[in-house]
Amino acid sequence: MSWTVYLSGEIHTDWREQIIEGCKAKNLPISFTSAVTNHDASDAAGDGLGEESSNFWRDHKSAKVNAIRTKTQIEKCDLAIVRFGDKYKQWNAAFDAGFCAALGKPYITLHSADIIHPLKEVDAAALAWAQTPQQVIEVLEYVVSAQ
């Protein structure tokens, strides 16, 4: 059985690459999906559909174009990794976690110990909490290949 893992959240560090490379090094049968992680491209996703004078509607259009991708990827994944970094609001990551929870889709949170308290509801619906990409890789290895 091959697995599809959706990588949600923070786009300012290389945690995605670490997980992808780590799993590749172990030859795990996992395909990874993700939102577009180029910040400028993501913010401009709807620009081709016409200029907007209001920030709200520009953001709205781009967020919806991005949702075509992310909603589909989340619904098709077997597991999501939801990463919270130490900067920014990151409400989209918590939104993805809630989306997974409602679908009964398993997810693992990835965040440091200093944000345990504000993430308690998000962690409560998760199947694991990891603090490092290396821990995620180990869990993935166990889940997809242990006997």
Added chain:
Amino acid sequence: MSWTVYLSGEIHTDWREQIIEGCKAKNLPISFTSAVTNHDASDAAGDGLGEESSNFWRDHKSAKVNAIRTKTQIEKCDLAIVRFGDKYKQWNAAFDAGFCAALGKPYITLHSADIIHPLKEVDAAALAWAQTPQQVIEVLEYVVSAQ
């Protein structure tokens, strides 16, 4: 037809009371539900089930006890209002929004204009964005009682 509206998010201002009182004053057929909004009581929700030495597990237990209530209330509501204030991480509010989105449950966001950008994914799946409780009351009045 009577409506059930779930009030999610910020617990440090009186937006819930404003909405509830405003709807009561208009005699709208709406029942409101909500997480426990007493911060200390909410953090201690699981304490009766045994002491924990680790912060993570204390939070975990309380968050799950709270989830018994909030998950049920969200699944039974007709509409949710999701409030983001100007302080704190408020990831639980974004989580609730994602949960609603996955269930196809309509929700209205309530937040000021200065956090439009970080909330763009949450707003993209909402059916309305309001900036004041008074606007929410007007939308509710229209939705449940206009002819």
Added chain:
Amino acid sequence: MSWTVYLSGEIHTDWREQIIEGCKAKNLPISFTSAVTNHDASDAAGDGLGEESSNFWRDHKSAKVNAIRTKTQIEKCDLAIVRFGDKYKQWNAAFDAGFCAALGKPYITLHSADIIHPLKEVDAAALAWAQTPQQVIEVLEYVVSAQ
């Protein structure tokens, strides 16, 4: 058992009133729900949330506020009556019919014989086609009260 019937479509003739009055005269245990049928109020449903300079976004906001009501009402109804008149595009009526079809929600179409051909897909998923409100009333009487 009491029934909830959603009345969808044309707002320029009194077909809703005929059906509601006809069922009331027969004492049928039916509650009726409907979108807001005041055209101007419906078009302005989102205006209270802020002015828009673009027609598209004004319509968008109002349509979404209306959807809070109609989506909920359709999901809660036992049966929908979908009316197509002889004027206007009435794409919202066909949209409601498709929404019902996907949910497995029974619906009856109400339209004259001269638009059979363009409505063939909509009629194909319906459980009945009526040409007059009186026929709808008779079907409703049979469905909810025959022995």
Added chain:
Amino acid sequence: MSWTVYLSGEIHTDWREQIIEGCKAKNLPISFTSAVTNHDASDAAGDGLGEESSNFWRDHKSAKVNAIRTKTQIEKCDLAIVRFGDKYKQWNAAFDAGFCAALGKPYITLHSADIIHPLKEVDAAALAWAQTPQQVIEVLEYVVSAQ
């Protein structure tokens, strides 16, 4: 990940071909599905099952045979493009949009600006509105291949 895109609506212009060719030119991993677009063949879809003397039943039989195809294709697609041209009632396109909305299936509308108002409910549930096939191609390219 490969994508399946359902092309719904207008059959009198070559918008389908433009989108299919445009995506092929960019080597996008997309399969396209569609109702039968030969108007006469579509109207005669049920004729082989026996002659009908009434227009209603001839249309009914053909519409149902077509529904075997379109219902299955919509349920299996990842995304639908729903096109409204400047002629005809096109209720089947709005019906498909409502069907997608109820299933939580993302769709993009494709229509000119002069029919914004009658399509406001259909656009309100869409994830994007495009005015040209070229815009659709650009959105598709972004959604399926941006990093």
Added chain:
Amino acid sequence: MSWTVYLSGEIHTDWREQIIEGCKAKNLPISFTSAVTNHDASDAAGDGLGEESSNFWRDHKSAKVNAIRTKTQIEKCDLAIVRFGDKYKQWNAAFDAGFCAALGKPYITLHSADIIHPLKEVDAAALAWAQTPQQVIEVLEYVVSAQ
């Protein structure tokens, strides 16, 4: 808790009345629903929507009008009793049983021992097989009122 029980199948003996009276005599908190059991009325259910020259379409229209009632009643029931008598094809009863099975709705079959073999698939998905209305009443009493 009150229960809703759908009574499906044979309309030529008084098994429905026996069960309803038997449960009433025991004061069980059960509401019963059923298709229209007047054979002529049922066959004519669609006649008010216009005359048909073909038997197939007359039957088709009436069967669909009846389905508005029966589909809704089955989806709302807690339990169905599906009765097979010793005459007629009774394919509608087997159809109702399959409908219940797919919905995960519990049902009890009621038939004599001489048709065990042709009903084996229908019985295999049932939660009980009874041979007399009295047995059904006893099972109902146990299910809804035992401590």
Added chain:
Amino acid sequence: MSWTVYLSGEIHTDWREQIIEGCKAKNLPISFTSAVTNHDASDAAGDGLGEESSNFWRDHKSAKVNAIRTKTQIEKCDLAIVRFGDKYKQWNAAFDAGFCAALGKPYITLHSADIIHPLKEVDAAALAWAQTPQQVIEVLEYVVSAQ
């Protein structure tokens, strides 16, 4: 897109072979599935799990073993063909039709005109009624390969 078609019902004539051969001759991208059609093998499906002294339980065990196959095949098919011959009760065919109807799975009935009346409920939920395997083949060809 390839299609999976489930063939349900009568096992005493060669209608399955006619359809399968006819589609193969046209190179249609269709896989066919079916219950075990060897009558004796089907009746003995559960015998390996232990002897039964009662006819009811022998049938029960075999019917359930067969259900492992048929339930799975129906849930995975894109379309079912449900055949009613001129002999036997064939309640399993009507049961399969009801199962398909509740799942929203399209099906075509295949039967002669003399049993229109007892099959009216089953036909009412079907997307087509055919009288010959050749008609079924033509519908399949149209559905899966017309442009």
Added chain:
Amino acid sequence: MSWTVYLSGEIHTDWREQIIEGCKAKNLPISFTSAVTNHDASDAAGDGLGEESSNFWRDHKSAKVNAIRTKTQIEKCDLAIVRFGDKYKQWNAAFDAGFCAALGKPYITLHSADIIHPLKEVDAAALAWAQTPQQVIEVLEYVVSAQ
């Protein structure tokens, strides 16, 4: 909002009565449901449908009659309490927990600390673990009535 709580598991101690009385004493708006807890009556639930010579089929019939009640009650409850005592296999309690988990229905386990290890999968999907009925009552009070 009133709550429905299903009480699953052990029938040899008075934990059900303690919880019901404790909630009544606090005037909590909770209705309780439960399997039939009279052991002999439960084992004989199917006896009225005919004698069986084999233990397996006697148990099978009774278990299915009981399932009419328990399956319906679990599907209708808002929350389940699943009790494991210190005797017997109690596989039905674990079965109910798995059933709840698959439905996304919240449940609380109630068991002593010495069976933590064999119950780890059951506890992992629960929203709380309590060791005494008094703890359950306190959680219920918080969940249904805290502000």
Added chain:
Amino acid sequence: MSWTVYLSGEIHTDWREQIIEGCKAKNLPISFTSAVTNHDASDAAGDGLGEESSNFWRDHKSAKVNAIRTKTQIEKCDLAIVRFGDKYKQWNAAFDAGFCAALGKPYITLHSADIIHPLKEVDAAALAWAQTPQQVIEVLEYVVSAQ
């Protein structure tokens, strides 16, 4: 059609290997999935995510990591075999059976005759009860390859 079969339960005898080898010998088109069956590895599944001082939380973390795998495998299987041996509590096996039942996923139980009574609820929702791996292999052969 190829089948996926999930093997749940007892890990102390070689029943899994017998079934897998037996099906391989017959060239059946079946893929098998299973929880991790190395007892120590399974108990330690969460250890890499940090040490725990409490047995409950160590078990909890490991059980959730294991659930990422088992929940996904059960939801993707076509059929489960649930094995109960003669030792230990094996509540996880009963939990898996309940999970399958709620999803409408067929399962076969595998256990000896001396535990019929405590397994009656689990067997009542199963589609077959086998006493030996050889019987399971024969049922699988019939289900996936008989004509």
